[in-house]
Amino acid sequence: xxxxxxxxxxxxxxxxxxxxxxxxxxxxxxxxxxxxxxxxxxxxxxxxxxxxxxxxxxxxxxxxxxxxxxxxxxxxxxxxxxxxxxxxxxxxxxxxxxxxxxxxxxxxxxxxxxxxxxxxxxxxxxxxxxxxxxxxxxxxxxxxxxxxxxxxxxxxxxxxxxxxxxxxxxxxxxxxxxxxxxxxxxxxxxxxxxxxxxxxxxxxxxxxxxxxxxxxxxxxxxxxxxxxxxxxxxxxxxxxxxxxxxxxxxxxxxxxxxxxxxxxxxx
Amino acid sequence: xxxxxxxxxxxxxxxxxxxxxxxxxxxxxxxxxxxxxxxxxxxxxxxxxxxxxxxxxxxxxxxxxxxxxxxxxxxxxxxxxxxxxxxxxxxxxxxxxxxxxxxxxxxxxxxxxxxxxxxxxxxxxxxxxxxxxxxxxxxxxxxxxxxxxxxxxxxxxxxxxxxxxxxxxxxxxxxxxxxxxxxxxxxxxxxxxxxxxxxxxxxxxxxxxxxxxxxxxxxxxxxxxxxxxxxxxxxxxxxxxxxxxxxxxxxxxxxxxxxxxxxxxxxxxxxx
Numbered sequence: 001x002x003x004x005x006x007x008x009x010x011x012x013x014x015x016x017x018x019x020x021x022x023x024x025x026x027x028x029x030x031x032x033x034x035x036x037x038x039x040x041x042x043x044x045x046x047x048x049x050x051x052x053x054x055x056x057x058x059x060x061x062x063x064x065x066x067x068x069x070x071x072x073x074x075x076x077x078x079x080x081x082x083x084x085x086x087x088x089x090x091x092x093x094x095x096x097x098x099x100x101x102x103x104x105x106x107x108x109x110x111x112x113x114x115x116x117x118x119x120x121x122x123x124x125x126x127x128x129x130x131x132x133x134x135x136x137x138x139x140x141x142x143x144x145x146x147x148x149x150x151x152x153x154x155x156x157x158x159x160x161x162x163x164x165x166x167x168x169x170x171x172x173x174x175x176x177x178x179x180x181x182x183x184x185x186x187x188x189x190x191x192x193x194x195x196x197x198x199x200x201x202x203x204x205x206x207x208x209x210x211x212x213x214x215x216x217x218x219x220x221x222x223x224x225x226x227x228x229x230x231x232x233x234x235x236x237x238x239x240x241x242x243x244x245x246x247x248x249x250x251x252x253x254x255x256x257x258x259x260x261x262x263x264x265x266x267x
Numbered sequence: 268x269x270x271x272x273x274x275x276x277x278x279x280x281x282x283x284x285x286x287x288x289x290x291x292x293x294x295x296x297x298x299x300x301x302x303x304x305x306x307x308x309x310x311x312x313x314x315x316x317x318x319x320x321x322x323x324x325x326x327x328x329x330x331x332x333x334x335x336x337x338x339x340x341x342x343x344x345x346x347x348x349x350x351x352x353x354x355x356x357x358x359x360x361x362x363x364x365x366x367x368x369x370x371x372x373x374x375x376x377x378x379x380x381x382x383x384x385x386x387x388x389x390x391x392x393x394x395x396x397x398x399x400x401x402x403x404x405x406x407x408x409x410x411x412x413x414x415x416x417x418x419x420x421x422x423x424x425x426x427x428x429x430x431x432x433x434x435x436x437x438x439x440x441x442x443x444x445x446x447x448x449x450x451x452x453x454x455x456x457x458x459x460x461x462x463x464x465x466x467x468x469x470x471x472x473x474x475x476x477x478x479x480x481x482x483x484x485x486x487x488x489x490x491x492x493x494x495x496x497x498x499x500x501x502x503x504x505x506x507x508x509x510x511x512x513x514x515x516x517x518x519x520x521x522x523x524x525x526x527x528x529x530x531x532x533x534x535x536x537x538x539x
Contacts, residue, residue: 003363003450007450008364011356011359011360011364012360012366014356014366015353015356015357015360016372018355018357018462019355019357019372019375022414022417022418022421023375023378023379023418023421024375025394026390026393026394026418027378027390029390029393029394029400051460068426072296072299072300075292075296076296078292079292079293079296083289083292083293084348085293091297091300093525093526094304094305095300096525097304097308097522098304098476099472099475099476099525100479100521100522100524101308101362101479101517101518101521102478102479102480102481102494102495102498102500102517102521102524103479103482103495104479104481104495104496104498104512104514105311105479105495105498105514105517105518106307108311108498108502108510108511108514108539109307109308109310109311109514110307111502112307112310112507112511113306113307113310113313118310120310124340128391134499143303144303144304144307146462147300147303147304150285156439169429170428176288199379201380201381201383203380204383205382205383205384205385205386205482206383207383207384207385207482207485208479208481208482208495208499211481211482211485211499212499212502225383225384225385225482226385228383228385228386228389229385229485229486232389232392232486240389241389241393244385244386244389244390245272247382247383247385247386248386248390251378251381251382251386252378252381254381255374255375255377255378256374258377258380258381259374259377
């Protein structure tokens, strides 16, 4: 379809104006606000004792949830693509549930299972394991929320690669681990990378589910996104902006990694 | 997996027939998924009926719950409709236009996927809130909420339509043009029908995301009754049954949307 010069410019302007209003200008704003509030002061506020504790908790959550989802994701993708069994299609659909549910609903479901007054949560508490209003609950919420990312990225890649090479390797006497490590894994590595990157972004920024299960105890069960929100609530927005900046910076790195992994995946 | 080609009897495929290990891996995956996802959701549904069906029904159909659902679904529909138009337009410009900075523009489209939702909320509040430097105060209004939702759901339709548009056969368009079809006719009769499944897939994901959104709205929504915020408030008031009842309703809507649109989305393998 040959577009006239006028039409082309018109469409381009509409898109640029829309994206500026929605995406580009707001991001510029937050950078400006951080500096306006006094760069050093706001970072001091963000990295007060509470801010540091929040950052540490967030990093701990990422360190547990992302590897768990990666191992599950690769295994689940193999089970979905390479194995024939009843319920495979159903399982393939159910995997997407965490995408479709509100994070608050996810948090509530964990609260109703592991809450201190519920039978299951009470059992764990009696055995000295506090799940809700504590780190295990936050980690569980993050795993739930980001569960499908790796699976969704690896399934199509695994389908496309096919199993000819795996079969050849097996014929030549490779055991399953050798086949997996030398054939399957190299074939899906950029799909896995992409999945890991977006899981990390999601876990880093998870708000709703963690909001419900954490109890939001400052310095203890407060993740970085919860810390940002609290800073705004107490109207100490300088520190809030600085902490938000840290998260936004990580998001930009994530975006860069996503583009890199995407390009490799398509290559 | 079996192909249409004549089957040669091959030695065991790497993962499938080793009965024990296949069963083990399948068992592990399903057990883990049940513990993390299915069992908590089952408890949510059970809890909503804890005080009997009538208590569930009262909580699910209370004026507050109905208002929240109506507002949330309405805003999600409006946002999804805008996404269908603007998302397709953005994808079109990214694929068919050439200009300086296009590659950069293309790479920032995914920013809402990467940016923590609370940061999105903070950012939009800074620009469109009561301290707005451009004098537009949309905080605590449904327009403000819609803008946050538009931000959060921006990439879905774009990323769904883009690959389809790239693969579109331009010869057909040229043929149509040489037979005297106007641009509008080509767009309406050729391009839109080819893009429709991709647009629907993206729209389904955007809608599902919009009705459940919480993080980006908590600072902006104010008195606008958003379902997830009402649920959070009920949890805070220790109204477990009330929160669970509204959650189950929202869950039902999500699952229906997932089932209807999942078919389309599967084809694309979209990141969410």
